Amino acid sequence: MKKFDIPLIAAAIILSGLIPAAATNHDVSSARPNVVLIIGDDVGYGDLSCYGYDNLVPTPNLDRLAAEGVRFTDAYVTSPVCGPTRYALLSGAYSQRFGVQWNTDCWSKLPGLEETLDNHRVPPTQKLLHETLTDAGYATGLVGHWGLPCYPQTTHDETKSIVHYMAHYWPDETGHYLGVNEPIAISPRKRVIWGPEREGDEYFTDRLGRQSVEFIEKHAGEPFYLNLAFTAPHSPMQAKKVHQDAVKHLPSEALRLYGAMLISMDENVGKVLDALDKNGLAENTIVIFFSDNGPSPAFNEDWPEEWSRDVVLGTAGPLRDTKGTFYEGGIKIPYIIRWPAGLEKGQVYEKTISSLDIYPTVCNAANASVSETTRLDGVDLMPYLTGKKTDTPNKTLFWWGGSKGGAVKDGKWKLWIGPGGGGERKLFNLEEDLGETTDLCKIHPEIVASLEVKFSDFCAQMPPPLNPKK
Numbered sequence: 001m002k003k004f005d006i007p008l009i010a011a012a013i014i015l016s017g018l019i020p021a022a023a024t025n026h027d028v029s030s031a032r033p034n035v036v037l038i039i040g041d042d043v044g045y046g047d048l049s050c051y052g053y054d055n056l057v058p059t060p061n062l063d064r065l066a067a068e069g070v071r072f073t074d075a076y077v078t079s080p081v082c083g084p085t086r087y088a089l090l091s092g093a094y095s096q097r098f099g100v101q102w103n104t105d106c107w108s109k110l111p112g113l114e115e116t117l118d119n120h121r122v123p124p125t126q127k128l129l130h131e132t133l134t135d136a137g138y139a140t141g142l143v144g145h146w147g148l149p150c151y152p153q154t155t156h157d158e159t160k161s162i163v164h165y166m167a168h169y170w171p172d173e174t175g176h177y178l179g180v181n182e183p184i185a186i187s188p189r190k191r192v193i194w195g196p197e198r199e200g201d202e203y204f205t206d207r208l209g210r211q212s213v214e215f216i217e218k219h220a221g222e223p224f225y226l227n228l229a230f231t232a233p234h235s236p237m238q239a240k241k242v243h244q245d246a247v248k249h250l251p252s253e254a255l256r257l258y259g260a261m262l263i264s265m266d267e268n269v270g271k272v273l274d275a276l277d278k279n280g281l282a283e284n285t286i287v288i289f290f291s292d293n294g295p296s297p298a299f300n301e302d303w304p305e306e307w308s309r310d311v312v313l314g315t316a317g318p319l320r321d322t323k324g325t326f327y328e329g330g331i332k333i334p335y336i337i338r339w340p341a342g343l344e345k346g347q348v349y350e351k352t353i354s355s356l357d358i359y360p361t362v363c364n365a366a367n368a369s370v371s372e373t374t375r376l377d378g379v380d381l382m383p384y385l386t387g388k389k390t391d392t393p394n395k396t397l398f399w400w401g402g403s404k405g406g407a408v409k410d411g412k413w414k415l416w417i418g419p420g421g422g423g424e425r426k427l428f429n430l431e432e433d434l435g436e437t438t439d440l441c442k443i444h445p446e447i448v449a450s451l452e453v454k455f456s457d458f459c460a461q462m463p464p465p466l467n468p469k470k
Contacts, residue, residue, distance in 0.1 A: 035365075040230055043314065077089075121466060132369075141226045239264070252311060284339075298310075331399060352395070354394050415452070
């Protein structure tokens with residue numbers, strides 16, 4: 001055995017039988033759908049105009065996606081920060097099963113293990129979503145934010161403009177985008193820019209949209225899976241001058257930059273939808289959009305002195321708090337699925353779902369066989385969205401950031417667990433108190449006790465974090 005073999009430890013836990021792997025066995029069409037997975041970076045629950053809350057800027061293309069598909073109002077990611085969310089989404093299992101509790105667990109050096117594409121912190125027994133689709137004959141592509149092991153290498157058939165954490169939106173004088181396709185992941189939280197600074201410079205969000213369209217056109221004659229992972233509207237605050245008039249109503253320069261970045265993301269979603277239409281692919285392509293976590297507190301590196309630091313970049317709408325917290329504003333996100341061939345358009349689905357559900361939903365629709373060793377913690381949503389099942393897809397969900405705290409949601413009840421794990425508790429009735437304003441711990445101690453047991457049982461299954469010093 002290797003000196004340090006976290007992947008094998010994690011695999012043992014996954015295969016221990018504590019919770020069996022999800023099955024993939026419902027009827028599917030023989031015409032396999034294409035899949036386009038679009039991820040926004042730090043898009044808040046209230047940011048999209050189709051959700052009807054703060055409506056910072058128009059988002060007509062995402063509104064179109066919702067009108068032609070299903071918009072979810074009670075959708076969650078598995079973490080309030082990007083790294084663990086992406087691990088869980090693409091592996092299909094809670095990231096804690098691999099020792100990934102927080103962002104620092106995603107890139108910390110593992111003693112005794114030189115990670116390769118065949119041997120890294122996700123065990124080889126756990127196939128990632130695109131690997132399962134590759135086995136099923138899909139052409140697979142990744143454009144943009146990765147954040148998983150072996151950056152900037154991946155096992156997709158094609159990769160373009162790979163980012164580990166964040167990147168500049170405007171290129172330097174050599175044409176290079178800081179943070180893109182670099183051998184060592186860095187955090188370029190630098191200059192505030194309304195660009196372009198040089199005529200002809202391509203905005204990075206436009207670059208991702210263009211490369212995604214190119215992938216679609218190249219593979220229009222075969223089943224394909226595309227992960228378009230925007231870095232927008234995550235910092236650094238760099239936007240296009242052409243959008244300044246559209247955001248002049250916003251109350252601060254930071255929020256105006258953010259709004260312009262959100263407009264650019266929406267425009268490039270539109271380019272992808274138009275490419276599907278142009279190539280006759282829209283009817284049988286599953287398009288999924290969601291955000292990796294809630295809106296971010298301000299990143300203020302290199303901000304002018306007069307700018308307020310008490311700013312949220314985006315909005316969580318009616319929800320409490322932001323990215324980095326286990327309140328609803330950190331983990332409840334906008335989430336849309338469109339599949340004209342398989343789903344009735346214009347649905348608003350109000351029951352609880354998770355980003356963990358994407359893997360089994362996509363694979364079942366694609367008739368892609370999931371290996372017996374691949375642990376899936378989510379459920380196939382299609383029977384729920386077509387009315388074959390009427391119960392709640394996910395009655396109980398868990399969040400755990402180790403020393404950062406966590407939460408458990410069981411039906412309408414949510415137990416918030418403060419930093420350190422052994423201290424503060426708050427109980428909320430989300431049906432009556434979506435904004436988490438009233439702690440009910442003293443009124444319902446029996447519910448607190450029940451949720452404590454569920455949370456403890458969940459945590460007991462997990463290995464230690466990969467970076468215990470975080």
